[in-house]
Amino acid sequence: MPPKRVIGVDAGGTKLLGGVVDDRLVVHNRVHRLWRGADREETLRIVVEAVEELRAAAPDAAAAGFGIPSLVSGGRSVASVHLPLDDVPFGDLMAERLGIPVLVDNDVNAAVLAEHRFGAAHGTSHAVMFALGTGIGGGLILDGRVYRGATGAAGELGHTVVDVDGPPCPCGGRGCLEVLASGTAIGIAGTEAARAHPRSALGKRLEDDGAIRGSFVTELAHAGDELAREAVCSVGRRLGAGLVSVLNVLDPEVAVIGGGAVAAGDMLLDPAREVLDTQGLGPPRMRVVPAHFGSESGMLGAALLALDAAA
Amino acid sequence: MPPKRVIGVDAGGTKLLGGVVDDRLVVHNRVHRLWRGADREETLRIVVEAVEELRAAAPDAAAAGFGIPSLVSGGRSVASVHLPLDDVPFGDLMAERLGIPVLVDNDVNAAVLAEHRFGAAHGTSHAVMFALGTGIGGGLILDGRVYRGATGAAGELGHTVVDVDGPPCPCGGRGCLEVLASGTAIGIAGTEAARAHPRSALGKRLEDDGAIRGSFVTELAHAGDELAREAVCSVGRRLGAGLVSVLNVLDPEVAVIGGGAVAAGDMLLDPAREVLDTQGLGPPRMRVVPAHFGSESGMLGAALLALDAAA
Numbered sequence: 279m280p281p282k283r284v285i286g287v288d289a290g291g292t293k294l295l296g297g298v299v300d301d302r303l304v305v306h307n308r309v310h311r312l313w314r315g316a317d318r319e320e321t322l323r324i325v326v327e328a329v330e331e332l333r334a335a336a337p338d339a340a341a342a343g344f345g346i347p348s349l350v351s352g353g354r355s356v357a358s359v360h361l362p363l364d365d366v367p368f369g370d371l372m373a374e375r376l377g378i379p380v381l382v383d384n385d386v387n388a389a390v391l392a393e394h395r396f397g398a399a400h401g402t403s404h405a406v407m408f409a410l411g412t413g414i415g416g417g418l419i420l421d422g423r424v425y426r427g428a429t430g431a432a433g434e435l436g437h438t439v440v441d442v443d444g445p446p447c448p449c450g451g452r453g454c455l456e457v458l459a460s461g462t463a464i465g466i467a468g469t470e471a472a473r474a475h476p477r478s479a480l481g482k483r484l485e486d487d488g489a490i491r492g493s494f495v496t497e498l499a500h501a502g503d504e505l506a507r508e509a510v511c512s513v514g515r516r517l518g519a520g521l522v523s524v525l526n527v528l529d530p531e532v533a534v535i536g537g538g539a540v541a542a543g544d545m546l547l548d549p550a551r552e553v554l555d556t557q558g559l560g561p562p563r564m565r566v567v568p569a570h571f572g573s574e575s576g577m578l579g580a581a582l583l584a585l586d587a588a589a
Numbered sequence: 590m591p592p593k594r595v596i597g598v599d600a601g602g603t604k605l606l607g608g609v610v611d612d613r614l615v616v617h618n619r620v621h622r623l624w625r626g627a628d629r630e631e632t633l634r635i636v637v638e639a640v641e642e643l644r645a646a647a648p649d650a651a652a653a654g655f656g657i658p659s660l661v662s663g664g665r666s667v668a669s670v671h672l673p674l675d676d677v678p679f680g681d682l683m684a685e686r687l688g689i690p691v692l693v694d695n696d697v698n699a700a701v702l703a704e705h706r707f708g709a710a711h712g713t714s715h716a717v718m719f720a721l722g723t724g725i726g727g728g729l730i731l732d733g734r735v736y737r738g739a740t741g742a743a744g745e746l747g748h749t750v751v752d753v754d755g756p757p758c759p760c761g762g763r764g765c766l767e768v769l770a771s772g773t774a775i776g777i778a779g780t781e782a783a784r785a786h787p788r789s790a791l792g793k794r795l796e797d798d799g800a801i802r803g804s805f806v807t808e809l810a811h812a813g814d815e816l817a818r819e820a821v822c823s824v825g826r827r828l829g830a831g832l833v834s835v836l837n838v839l840d841p842e843v844a845v846i847g848g849g850a851v852a853a854g855d856m857l858l859d860p861a862r863e864v865l866d867t868q869g870l871g872p873p874r875m876r877v878v879p880a881h882f883g884s885e886s887g888m889l890g891a892a893l894l895a896l897d898a899a900a
Binding site for chain 2: 349356357359402403404416418420421425426427428429430431432433434435437438439440441442443449450451452453458516519520522523526527528529530531556557558559560561563
């Protein structure tokens, strides 16, 4: 009997990654889409079209799982900071347009499910995940299961307040970890360094392009540029403050760091670990590790939702 | 048959409250002790002596429960910010000296147990408690049970980082909620106001006494003093930042606020609620209420530990 196959979709703040995934977690086909600035209807259309492309390659796909960057309650996108999906019956709409069973969860709830079941948090009972990208998503495994809270909205680790008088956050709050320690924040730290040192490599890039992205700062840092390296480290130290809060409140065994910004590796994670181990309560004990599935944990977790339902 | 009776002890950062408590949660006798500055052996001696006083009044007491302001793991006080109880086998020592069964938990884990079972969080499945006193203690009810994390250290809501570049905290961290929103913080806010306005009532008190306590600021605010009122409100707004983090990460139904500082009532809680409802993710939904058992929830929760074990 051939393995059962489903579709998993990770709908991030700036891009979508979808795949046909079998019950051994092998990915057979992938699709990518960018959608910065798309409105609600366009966003939904892009999702449906991406799934239909995957179904054309895998007509046997039994169900589709979605991870979306929203507060999700009963398949409904209650609110979303990074996509125009406030108060959208996402699950019902997808089921209607696709005609197959549809499962929906928060994107990082899906990601932490994959990392817990088969990845960097395997074998633990208490784990958290930070996904560092455009913003910061979060997911929690408590007592061995994804923890969703009273209304399904739990786990938004990017929206812990780490700077009570800090800059406004796109969520409507102030000084959220997301503003200070996301991939976007690495770009901002690099831009500030470029302005302070206009003759540096960062400064020249800012002059040429008018903007600096986090991924460029990370590349330059990997190549040995000290200024870029310090920009990444400064963001790592702020991530450390978020890790301290998580340790002190939830006492997990491991914090898994995913999302595009984890490309910075230990250059980002070592300063975070240092803050954690010197400022957290009690003996150092929480491991801080990169996501095992890299940028694919959300997509694989979304597929797991569908595989569990189809089992 | 007379009701079963136990001893409950809430050992706070500056004082101890103990009681003989029966299985209908009626308190029959109470003892109070102050111990600011006592060393480890003196602290343990005061605890034993207070319990012995209660046992003299209730020789039938079947067990003793303790809430202590420590990270507690297996009855051991692993670390404590406010008492000299780092790495102390507290449960074993008490059992040895008292000769009755002894149960030990973090003080606010005990308090939230009482508030969840019979108080302000009754009927909920997801609740948190902040105890605002010398510092800020915390406790979590998740999925209907006290949540302790991987090593027993979870729930330290006072040590979420809300000001990443903020002042040092006694715990070794920086900018913890405890520094900005405890009862002590109300005294500090009052002292700052007194310095800025030396001819105010706060200013005169500072000149007379050389120091201002949070309880005095609260009394003055209740009496209508605007400067004192603003000091209390400013601390309430910072507490609000802590509530935003808790809502976004744990999505509880209710936050119970206990400890001495809750004497400020809605003057403290209303500004906190306003920050929560305007800056938290998703629709306003988490209630913020004072502890039903006031300053006795910790002692009653400690008694519940002993009653559960003796049942």
